[in-house]
Amino acid sequence: MSGEQETSTRICDHEGCEEPGKFRAPKAPDVLDEYYWFCKDHVREYNAQWSFFDGKTEAEMNAQNSADKVWERKTKDYRDPEARAWARLGIEDPHQVLGDNATRNPGRGAQNSGRRLPPTEKRALEILEVERAETKAEVRKAYKKLIKVLHPDMNGGDRSQEEQLQEVVWAWDQIKDSRNFK
Numbered sequence: 001m002s003g004e005q006e007t008s009t010r011i012c013d014h015e016g017c018e019e020p021g022k023f024r025a026p027k028a029p030d031v032l033d034e035y036y037w038f039c040k041d042h043v044r045e046y047n048a049q050w051s052f053f054d055g056k057t058e059a060e061m062n063a064q065n066s067a068d069k070v071w072e073r074k075t076k077d078y079r080d081p082e083a084r085a086w087a088r089l090g091i092e093d094p095h096q097v098l099g100d101n102a103t104r105n106p107g108r109g110a111q112n113s114g115r116r117l118p119p120t121e122k123r124a125l126e127i128l129e130v131e132r133a134e135t136k137a138e139v140r141k142a143y144k145k146l147i148k149v150l151h152p153d154m155n156g157g158d159r160s161q162e163e164q165l166q167e168v169v170w171a172w173d174q175i176k177d178s179r180n181f182k
Contacts, residue, residue: 005022012037012038012039013038014039014042019040021039023037023038023040024037025050029051124175127167127171128172136181136182139172139175139181150165
């Protein structure tokens with residue numbers, strides 16, 4: 001693949017040369033679809049002197065190299081149509097869907113007001129004597145308070161409240177694994 005055009009009937013465009021012009025070379029960096037036709041010797045000479053980046057700054061060269069990586073096609077911003085949809089859910093980055101925001105519904109207001117909890121979690125809150133809690137930390141405070149009251153070590157070895165203690169421990173297990181509390 002030498003670039004030679006076997007069917008060319010042109011004469012070399014180099015001044016004073018009568019050889020057949022079988023090799024083409026662009027006339028200028030801005031005019032890449034118009035060519036000079038040279039013989040083999042003159043096309044080598046022309047190519048050795050010619051540079052696409054002559055007269056361009058380093059920034060222009062870097063921009064051209066970047067554009068060439070994608071065949072000079074502009075890339076589409078993937079966030080345009082989706083950004084508004086994610087923003088309605090309070091998510092700036094779509095990958096947050098798998099993070100903390102995945103379990104929150106910002107349209108419902110407070111955690112317990114208007115929120116539907118599974119029956120086991122409702123029962124757990126009743127056992128822990130918690131009317132309204134938004135975080136696991138608040139529920140844990142109530143759990144610790146009940147443990148201190150019900151545990152036999154805190155009551156001088158009295159085991160009469162052991163069944164109630166087991167219910168409190170069960171209730172905390174339900175809440176600590178829950179996704180409904182922060």
